[in-house]
Amino acid sequence: MQMIGKHARVRRDFSRATGQNTGGPKRAKDKNHKKNEEKDEKVAPPPHLMPRNPAYLESEKAKPVKVPAEPDEDEGLPVHWDWRNYQGIISNVLDQGLEAICWSITYVRAIEALFNINRPTAEQKSFSIQHLVNRVNYGKTGVKEVESALSCLKNKGVVHEADCSYRGFSSVCPHDENVRTETIDDFVVISKVDDVILQRLVRRSPVVGSIAMSWDRKKRSIGIFRGDKNEKNLHAVLIIGYGIDENGQLYWLVQSSWGTTWADNGFGRIERKKNATDQSLFAEIYYPVKAGYPQKPKKRRN
Template sequence: MTQFIFCVCVILCLSSYSAMSQTFNESSVAEIYEEWMIQYERSYANDIEKEKRLKIFKENLEYIEKFNNNANKNYKLGLNQFSDLTKDEFIASYTGLNTYFNISRQTSFSSNIEPSKVYHIPRSIDWREKGAVTNVRTQGACGSCWASAGLGAVEGYIKIKTGKLVSFSVQELVDCTKIGCDGAYVIDGYKYIIANHGIATEESYPYTEVVGTCQHNKTRTTQISRYITVPPNDEQQLLRAVSKQPVATHISVNGDWSAYKEGVFTGPCGTNLIHAVTIVGYGATKEGIRYWVIKNSWGPNWGEGGFMRIQRGISDKRGLCGMAMWPTYPY
């Protein structure tokens, strides 16, 4: 039976935790932990479980301190709502491996493959600045990243085409496909919109984080005719596509993703595609580090306002975290 891509959930940075240059003793860790529990409204079934989570929290706190004190890193980590989970628990609980469909062995995924053409590519672009990116979503415990990522690309395309920025309904895709919160592929969302001649707005069909009854009576306000697959494993072609509109892609994540706070993420993270995001721009730092800008679905307090900068132009043709393996966009 096909197992689909799951998604990772919302992550926040603890405001009271700003610097970690000290050596933590038991009392200071306990104090930070209690503050963290209050901020994230965390409670446990019993004291044994609480003590277990405190130990993990302390290990994560020390890991973040050590990581952030490494001057060779281009990004920073911070505490978040997953700080009482081990990395293995985080990966096991909030991601899922598709063992049936081996993406790395595919050369194409639809009949609509973007042809390679000579095209002027701007040095940088940010679709947020052009008003083509809606607010960051919070997927919660529902594995709906595939829907959020695909709709991010659809919303950008519709804004560029019509001049109107509208947030479309993730919940409709969750309720009205057989996939729901169990994870899927971005193209499943495109196919649904094409087959049903559009999709409802977020306002008329709001997100609930659980699978509900499909509401077919909602007014459909947009339409796409097809979707395009960017030539796999070609960051230059991906750059070309993103210069024209936001693009959805599948991506690999590791334990450090859960605590990402700021900067250009440089890996390592492998190519096990278990998450989906929307690429909404690209650029370079003043130091010359080239990056993609991705919109995630873990809430606006994760990362850089809900976004991440991730390194581009690496030697691996698949891109960092498999960014270039399976990017698609609506048309």
């Protein structure tokens, strides 16, 4: 296990850094990664495509808030699990377009989910993906150094969406250095992924996974993705659940950032290994840690 912080060193080979956007042609950043919005022709998404928009929040209110207690270590896990079944845990699907920012979307959403479990939508947090995009150096193939992105989250925390709203490309933060933040204790990185252990982690809260995968709506829209030995680029997805199909095939449920035209409205299934000795399709996994989170359901007062 590799951890960000004093406990272990982080892998520094980022030639295949998590966050590559392989979904078609890309527009490269200039050499100095300029952030002059006046010279940038890009525009932010319309309101209905923004993170945790009003339409999304309204649709979530019909779902239950309380999550069943997490099983003890010696107890079996449920056969199926899907964090979309609970109010406001999994936000609406985004489309990263030509920007290689899947790393930022998934990292921030993993933290957001951790904070929001067992909270009704009215009390849930909405964190800024944009703030991380603005603060971390990335290029046409993704984040330059995974360590820098995770260290930024651990040391600086996350900013609220209202203070740095989503634009989907690198720009200038509208707030000063005194902006309010929420902090985490750590961001764990695991390079040798064991799907058996990962199952318990995902039952606890959504986890980020990096996987060799390129945008291909036709191939991903039907069935379970079983890996592509010819694919070299890594893409970050949010692992939101797991299950088993009618043929007995184990799978992971993931949310991508390739819009709702990818797979099943932006969600797909990836082969899940049954035994710890079997090599996972995920190259690495990442998940945030904060003492006291996920929160336990609040007891009703009599």
